[in-house]
Amino acid sequence: MDDQLNYLNISKTRLNNLQSEQILKETRDKLLNQRMNLSTKDLSQLNLLSNSKLNDLLELAHDVRVAYCGQTVEIEGILSAKTGGCPEDCHFCSQSARHESTVKATPLLTETEVLKAAEETKRLGATEFCIVLAIKGPDEKIMNYLEHMVPKVKEETGLDVAVSAGILSDEQARRLFECGTHRYNHNLETAKSYFNNVVTSHSFDERFETCRLVKKYKMQLCCGILFGMGESEAHRIEVLGQLQELDPTEVPLNFLNPRPGTPLESKSLVESKEALKWIAISRLALPKVILRYAGGREITLKDLQASGMKSGINALIVGNYLTTLGRDPTDDIKMLEDLEMPIGSLTGLF
Secondary structure, three states, X not given: OHHHHHHHHHOOOOOOHHHHHHHHHHHHHHHHHOOOOOOHHHHHHHHOOOHHHHHHHHHHHHHXXXXXXXXXXXXXXXXXXXXXXXXXXXXXXXXXXXXXXXXXXXXXXXXXXXXXXXXXXXXXXXXXXXXXXXXXXXXXXXHHXXXXXXXXXXXXXXXXXXXXXXXXXXXXXXXXXXXXXXXXXXXXEOOOOOHHHOOOOOOHHHHHHHHHHHHHOOOEXXXXXXXXXXXXXXXXXXXXXXXXXXXXXXXXXXXXXXXXXXXXXXXXXXXXXXXXXXXXHHHHHOOOOEEEEOOOHHHHHHHHHHHHHXXXXXXXXXXXXXXXXXXXXXXXXXXXXXXXXXXXXXXXXX
């Protein structure tokens, strides 16, 4: 991978239209005819396409999404079951106890509160519900809580239940699988070579190992990216290569919504067309994944969110996020109706 990534250090020059057309043609053939995976060098060339070819890139990404995954869109609701007070120092996160944030630590939600949120999620047409906890990793109290709550939500609502509870041990991964956890979320966030710029209280390798444990115990792996933290284009391609190595079922794409009181509060938003480009490149790098719209899409893409759905996205988090407000879910449902994209589960597709 490193030799391929050096390509980005050699050339920063945009390809001309003729070169761009050739790259797009070759990429279409690799993905749609030969069913080959792209290398990081392939991705770096797509990054250098002329600006005039952006719409062609987005169209190719949509074609790849439909060819590999179909038109169905999966909807998920997420719930912060334990908010704030996290001991980690993730520079983007307002839930860190190390930052001067307005988000304060709260107790674990009760069974009644969790079930109410799950039922509301189900009424939107969702098939997946994720229980999220702001912790480095689960202690025995949290494990007991999850071992009770996961099967309870499944039994009461019929929803597939996902969990996001930080770094796991081998035993904890096994126990979460045995209690019925369908999907486990553990984001890489950014490239290994950039990771220490945004997190110092734990390592990239710790995150990567948890992702391996999730797959070892046959849970679906949900592993996302956060764009806009000051990383370079080379870093973005690097993390896509690292995701290729992990081969997750789902990849949430987040765009930084700078939070007051965090070290990244002064960062600028990712520009809308740049966001669309990286949605498309992410789809081409990971053709068969559930590529999910996640945090920051509303503020980054604004009225171009439907364009993202035609650029490789095939899943949504609906409603609010962990500490920020999302779009009205009815607007998302109307968007999918207008695009004639059916709502359903993508489980079993891969």
